[in-house]
Amino acid sequence: MPPVTIVIPCYNEATRMDVEAYVRYLLQEPLSQLLFVDDGSTDGTPDLLQDLCDCNPDHCQLLKLQSNGGKAEAVRQGVLHALQGQPQYIGYWDADLATPLDVIDDFFHHLQRHPEFRLIMGARVCLLGRSVKRHPARHYLGRLFAAAASFTLRLPVYDTQCGAKLFRVTDNFASLFQQPFVSQWIFDVEILARLATLVHTHGEPPLSTSIYEWPLQQWHDVHGSKVRTTDFLGAAFNLLSIYRRYRHLPLANQNYLELGPVAISTVKQDIAPVDRKTTKPKKEVTRQRQQTDSVA
Numbered sequence: 001m002p003p004v005t006i007v008i009p010c011y012n013e014a015t016r017m018d019v020e021a022y023v024r025y026l027l028q029e030p031l032s033q034l035l036f037v038d039d040g041s042t043d044g045t046p047d048l049l050q051d052l053c054d055c056n057p058d059h060c061q062l063l064k065l066q067s068n069g070g071k072a073e074a075v076r077q078g079v080l081h082a083l084q085g086q087p088q089y090i091g092y093w094d095a096d097l098a099t100p101l102d103v104i105d106d107f108f109h110h111l112q113r114h115p116e117f118r119l120i121m122g123a124r125v126c127l128l129g130r131s132v133k134r135h136p137a138r139h140y141l142g143r144l145f146a147a148a149a150s151f152t153l154r155l156p157v158y159d160t161q162c163g164a165k166l167f168r169v170t171d172n173f174a175s176l177f178q179q180p181f182v183s184q185w186i187f188d189v190e191i192l193a194r195l196a197t198l199v200h201t202h203g204e205p206p207l208s209t210s211i212y213e214w215p216l217q218q219w220h221d222v223h224g225s226k227v228r229t230t231d232f233l234g235a236a237f238n239l240l241s242i243y244r245r246y247r248h249l250p251l252a253n254q255n256y257l258e259l260g261p262v263a264i265s266t267v268k269q270d271i272a273p274v275d276r277k278t279t280k281p282k283k284e285v286t287r288q289r290q291q292t293d294s295v296a
Contacts, residue, residue, distance in 0.1 A: 001085055002059065004032035004108050004166070007078030007092040009071050014044040016096050016222060019052070025101040026056045032104050033087070035061045036095075037078040040068035070184030079177045087169060094163035096222035107166040107214065116210060119195070122164035123213040131218045138221070145235060149189050152243045153196065158213055160188045172198050182245060183238035193246045 181187035
């Protein structure tokens with residue numbers, strides 16, 4: 001049994017899936033098993049997924065849901081199903097492979113080298129030397145949403161919505177997926193909120209030291225995405241619902257907004273005035289002069 005299981009939610013993806021990319025990845029005998037979750041597709045997606053699984057049953061599984069419940073529910077059902085195989089790591093990935101499958105191995109090796117991290121998340125950062133291509137409108141709306149999500153969670157997270165995530169399976173991992181999510185699209189934010197409550201209820205390490213955001217080398221918008229620009233408006237209401245549900249619980253950092261000013265004022269108080277001629281603090285210069293006068 002591979003140590004990693006990746007849940008891939010699929011709904012009417014027959015014309016968008018890069019089948020050749022999946023085949024190439026599976027021929028490498030990867031460290032992961034791909035668990036496709038067909039979310040009640042009405043096109044040729046179920047047959048396409050079944051063919052992939054028949055070609056490589058050791059690294060492919062297919063879970064068929066009777067009706068379309070949305071991405072969040074497909075991921076949730078897939079994770080609960082994956083837990084039955086007792087893998088060491090469980091993640092989820094977008095079916096259109098906006099994030100290449102090879103990144104799964106990068107995530108896996110990073111979690112192995114750093115046992116302090118329980119979650120690694122892809123981050124779509126437009127840096128020089130990287131190929132991160134997003135529609136401009138979605139990019140800027142995404143930055144606004146990230147700011148709102150950070151405020152809600154009281155956690156300076158850069159990209160909650162990248163569809164590439166890998167979790168370390170811990171004793172409390174299953175509790176993150178036991179209950180249905182508030183939103184079908186921004187459930188990633190609610191997962192982080194649930195993780196934050198575990199810090200309070202089970203004394204687990206804070207999210208700022210147990211989550212790692214991985215700047216992706218490559219991420220491309222794939223034509224035909226089911227997320228529309230107008231969905232960002234609905235996401236705002238969903239974010240408010242998440243805030244209302246979890247606001248009575250301590251989240252990532254109760255003093256998130258005060259961290260900057262407090263740190264600055266503390267530094268100012270600890271620094272003594274400097275004598276420009278000697279480059280020493282004035283208190284020290286005055287003390288040295290008094291000692292010299294007493295000796296004379």
